[in-house]
Amino acid sequence: MTRTTLAAILIAAPFAAQAQELNFYNWSDYIAEDTIPNFEAETGTNVNYDVFDSNEVVEAKLLAGSTGYDLVVPSLEFMARQAQAGVFQPIDRTKIPNYDNLDPEIMRIVSANDEGNTFGIPWMMYSVGPGYNVDMVTQRLGEDANIDSWSIVFDPENAEKLADCGIALLDSPTEMTAAALNYLGLDPTSEDAGDLEQATELLTSIRPHIRYFHSSQYINDLANGDICLAIGYSGDILQAKDRAADSGNGVDIRYVIPEEGAQLGFDMLAIPADAPNPDAAHAFIDHFLRPEVTAAISDAVFYANANREATELVADEVRTDPGIYPPEATLQKMYSAKPHSARYDRALTRAWTSLKTGL
Amino acid sequence: MRRLVAALPLMWLGLFFLVPFLVLLRISVSEPAIAQPPYLPLFEWADGLLTMTLNLGNYIFLAEDPLYLFSYLSSLKIAAVSTLIALLLGYPMAYAIARAPTGRRNLLLMLVILPFWTSFLLRVYAWIGLLKANGLVNNVLLWLGVIDQPLVILQTDFAVYLGIVYTYLPFMILPLYATLSKMDGDLLEAAADLGARPAVTFLTVTLPLSMPGVLAGSMLVFIPAVGEYVIPALLGGPGTLMIGSVLWNEFFLNRDWPVAAAVAIVMVLVLALPITLLRRIQAQEES
Structure with missing residues (x-):
């Protein structure tokens, strides 16, 4: 056993007694390799990470109900309709101190499909x-x-x-x-x-x-x-x-x-209304909104994020690629x-x- | 005790066939809605009155658009052709295993079952690797000089037939083997003694005696092949029309669970009717 894993276990040990679960359902190839391990080591939460490759499959599961997931990542236009069916619970901003890192301009665009930014936090943009x-x-x-x-x-x-x-x-x-x-x-x-x-x-x-x-x-x-x-x-x-x-x-x-x-397009973090561990879901969202965590994910998956504070931490080759971060002139023509x-x-x-x- | 044993298969059928079928039937006469679950309830209490809304529109809708009829027919055709190919391939194989010496017979049977040790999905994915433009089959053919342009095999109907026949061949071989191995070898000798050539013996003795195996194997291939979704989705081209993908579209793209349920109910009927007929003919012949 290496010294670092031993240290990780020692740090995690005090939390083990009240170990939390987080059931996270995300798109395939859509996260940095160390995002989940870091979150687990820091909070002692045990994360069950599961992946999908189509909005339609997620929607069918959510509409059938009792998915057991605490956090899902539908695209915005899908999330809008699912929210209408009463599938999600509102995001509690008081549990997310890092909420202010989100770019207000992007949140304004998103609010066209999620009134008042009630149900979703942008994960990545494509x-x-x-x-x-x-x-x-x-x-x-x-x-x-x-x-x-x-x-x-x-x-x-x-x-x-x-x-x-x-x-x-x-x-x-x-x-x-x-x-x-x-x-x-x-x-x-x-x-x-x-x-x-x-x-x-x-x-x-x-x-x-x-x-x-x-x-x-x-x-x-x-x-x-x-x-x-x-x-x-x-x-x-x-x-x-x-x-x-x-x-x-x-x-x-x-x-x-x-x-x-x-x-x-925007893929949105959202919490199902019947999520078994909504607190863990909020904790993960807050962890994700740390600039260095968001930036590491963008570096790994080549997608832009909505975290204003993270932009300068994103690797140059990603940040300056017009296919990932479109320049202002291109942005004007997007729908x-x-x-x-x-x-x-x-x-x-x-x-x-x-x-x-x-x- | 004996009655209990007899009731078990019925309970099994009731629990895992009849109940899901009734649930499906109930959804198929409902109306879609943006809700969880995404259809309206069948019964409603209003002003002390219990009202039941039956919506047969979903079935009428299926009859109006020729897409559904063509999809059913195309699925039946693909399943029938695959079953025939599996029979033509599986019969000689089952025959050879049944006639092999006892020691080798178990080994051969083992080889038939061996593919089941890996996941069905992985085996279909493996075919993608074999058939694609840069795949093994094309590379070997190019290297041998048989072709000078890679053949387009993947995403064609041919690949779908290949996938279905490959996947379901063991289900054809095993029942055939079971009937062929029980056949009395003396019958063949008697036929030969009476002057029948091997071809005549096969047609008049072996084939008729193995008919139960032929029917059982064909059913085991045909029925799952009609509703097959995974193989055409992975190996088939966009033009491959099967009821499985139409059902997927209704359920996932249109979010219309009632129409999807109606498509499934009709498929059960399309399958159940010819099979019941076949059983009846069989029963008549036996009596």
């Missing part, structure tokens, strides 16, 4: 855009092609040229349709049937050139060179870039927020999702099925 294999794409589209635009995939001519090296789209009707609407110059949050038809038409025109629709598989495939372009989440694509660089396989991945803009009406969700899913299967 954008949805194209990530690609630089060599394969320039080889097929030519040196002077504009690869900072959504036309890299939404222009059928480009998609056709990239079909042989593999294009993957997110299997998410919400995010893909919003991107198509935005590219067409329409309101990305529109629920208008005519707009949906136009967006589906655009997606249908590139459909023959799409290899697959999936929401996490593209990370490995991009890194290994099995596909050359994926529409995905910013940090996931940057993790693929990182993995490719680590393996030294010569694959060079790039993520850009296209000049037409992209969806800006957020809104929760859909049930009727629109049905129309959207139906359009998505017909896009994928032709029925």
Whole structure:
């Protein structure tokens, strides 16, 4: 036994008698390696950490009730609807001294979907855009092609040229349709049937050139060179870039927020109404909001955070990457999702099925 | 005591089939809502009156959109073709095991069961590694010079058939083996003595005697294959249409538990009707 682990046990020992539990349900690949161990060592709380890779699965669990989780991380537009169903308890700010570290401007944007910032604390922020294999794409589209635009995939001519090296789209009707609407110059949050038809038409025109629709598989495939372009989440694509660089396989991945803009999203820490250990959940949120803890997570997962005090602690390569921390001019063109009406969700899913299967 | 033993399977069926089926049936005639759980209650007390709202609209909805009919048909087709392939592959294997010397027979049976020692999910994931563009199959073929461009195998219907046949083949082999190993070898000798060629013997003696095994194996492959979700989701392409993924969409993307429940109820009926019919035909033949 090393001296440090012995020390950790000695420090933790006095708390062991009143050991707390925390059941934390987070996205996969979305935390620093030492976040949980540090929190456990410091507070003596025993953390059960569990992961998911789709908002829909979390939502189904939450709506069924009695999940046993104390802390979950749905995306903002999902959290909004779940809160409406009465799934969450309000965040008690008196238990979170570090609450003031949150950037008020970001909290204002978030409050559009979480009135008064009642139920959620931003965990990380993401954008949805194209990530690609630089060599394969320039080889097929030519040196002077504009690869900072959504036309890299939404222009059928480009998609056709990239079909042989593999294009993957997110299997998410919400995010893909919003991107198509935005590219067409329409309101990305529109629920208008005519707009949906136009967006589906655009997606249908590139459909023959799409290899697959999936929401996490593209990370490995991009890194290994099995596909050359994926529409995905910013940090996931940057993790693929990182993995490719680590393996030294010569694959060079790039993520850009296209000049037409992209969806800006928030994943939110929220506490279920029936959480068995709400105190532990609040304690973890407070721990997370320490600038050095938040910064370490951003460094590990390549996502931006909403902690104003953490920004200067984030590594330079992450903080200055415009794909992670978009500059002011880019930020102006970004849009957020809104929760859909049930009727629109049905129309959207139906359009998505017909896009994928032709029925 | 004997009555208790006889009641056990019924209790099992009641607890793990009938009760969940009734719960599903009850959700399928409800209406979706933004609530926890996300559908409206069936019974409501208002002004001292108990009212029950039955909403059959979900079933009418399934009939109106051809998507559902096509998904059921496509699932049945994929399951039927997979069952046939598994039968054609599994029969000779089961036959060879049944005819093998006793010592080797146990080893061969062991080899059939061996894949179950690893998780089903891991084995399907392993196929992704084998079939992908940069995978083992393509690399070997490229190295041998058989092809000069990687074949697109993953994310096709072919990969789905491969996955289903691979996964369910043991369920075909085991019941076939059970009937074939019990078959009396003297019957074959008698047929040969009377001048029947091996092919005739097989068609007139072996095959008819092994029909119970053929039926049991086919059921064990066909029924789970119809509702298969994981294999098409991991190996299939976006165009692979199966009722499992339609159900997923209703439940997770549309959050419409009532329609999802209706899809599931119809699937049970689609499966139960032909099987009951088959049983009846079988019973008639036996009597």
